[in-house]
Amino acid sequence: MKIDAAIVGIGASPFGRFLPESQLGLMAKAFKAALADAGLERSDIDGLSTHMGSPLGVDYDRVAEAFGLDIRYVNQSWLHGRFVTNALQHAALAVSAGLADVVACVTGISFTRERDLLGGPGDMEGMREEGGTHGEAPTYGLTAPAGGAALSMQRYMHLYGGTSEKLAAVPMQIRQHALLNPDAFMKEPLTLEKHQASRMVVDPLRLYDCCLMTDGAVVLLVTTTERARDLKQKPVRIAGMQGIRSGRDEFIFAPPGLGINQQPATGIRAKPVDQEIYARSGIDRGAVKGLYTYDAFAPLPLFVLERFGFCGAGEALDFVQGGTIGPGGSLPLNTHGGLLSEAHVAGWNHLREMVRQLRGQAGPRQIADADVLQWATCWGDSVLLAA
């Protein structure tokens, strides 16, 4: 089966902290905006792919019930951001296989109300029979995803050299993008001094190396390329995709070979199979005009650059110095401001931005000739979107 799918509608709620709406209320705003954007009716939606379900967010059946939908294909993932394009890929697979005509990818989160689930005494994942999936060790006081990113960055800096000052290049450039985005929560420039003066959260990560905790919702509508041609917006084609990697080679927040948890400590290896998306799609890495990634913590974009071959093993901290990933750089990264500076909508705000860029609707942030953009994560999944 070939993937035959396009994103035809995007919608978002306002993003912010301690918003008055319920998670479902935020979703309703985004859902209506996405339908209006696509020129579709509620009755056209027959598939749901929800992300950030139990125990943090809203489950698919409550979404369908609350919005009066009539659904014949459902996919749902549990709370973690890692499943963002997993949910999008399920939507693409479903419309390609004819299991649904139009799938709504729905995520709405109130992190400001629900954040206690993500660390500390409420860390129910870390206390399960098999524990958490970010290296959590609650009995020793290590909890929350930030701990896993810190375990990786500490070893990375030891093996390849690196400092907090050099790492600051990631959040500083993502902030520069955010300053061009009126939706971004962070409105002030991030200087090196400000970054270095910010409090240590879990050494080696400082406050500005960690993402925002905000509220917001995004809805994306996916259908076949044939149907997309008849709709209101210029379609954004899903031009390639590859899934999440898992196995003893993998730790969620480390590239293969870094040696975190039970990973082999061979040194970072960019494996050919982890870059299969380029050959499978017929799109070269060099054609990618902008890169989008899950920037929950500042080190994660570094691991993506190495895993996908934008630079060699251990070279990413040098690669990102000098404006490479900022506005006007050779590889703009998270041009909306990402999780670090726009809002934490679990990566769906990134996909919304990719669609706006490929439609030419990104205003002052517009990447010139944006015809191919890539989503890629340090846990190995990827999606290529094309105009």
Place this chain on the structure above:
Amino acid sequence: MTAPPSESAPSSHAPSPHAKPRPRMSPDSKPFWDGCRRHELLLPTCEDCGRAHLPPGPVCPFCFSDRLAWKKASGRGRISTFVVVHKEWFPAFKPDLPYNVVQVELEEGPRLTANLVGHGGRKPVIGEAVRIVFDTIDDTLTMPRFEPA
């Protein structure tokens, strides 16, 4: 206040916010914790391929054999990575802030997460040699930690 015995703890998902979380013991991991109470570091080791693994699982993750035996490990290893926690995630750990958490690559191969003690409060160093020590919490729980070798 006496902490509840660990045997009754596993059914509780959320630990009390006032106490440090206790380990969740499963049928696969209980022999590890029983070993700690006897001040022995035991690793599930494959009787077919000879390799040890952590965290304890029901089969050998390398050769998928069911033939596992608990073997005493040397307790020696090297720090492979660490963090220093500054944020107060757990009220119960507040008096310890900032505190370290280390991952130690044991001589037998698997890595064990714990913390470094007896080091004078300095930062752990990646690559430094350490050895296991056992910290008796109460009658039912002994926690492994590491000290400089």
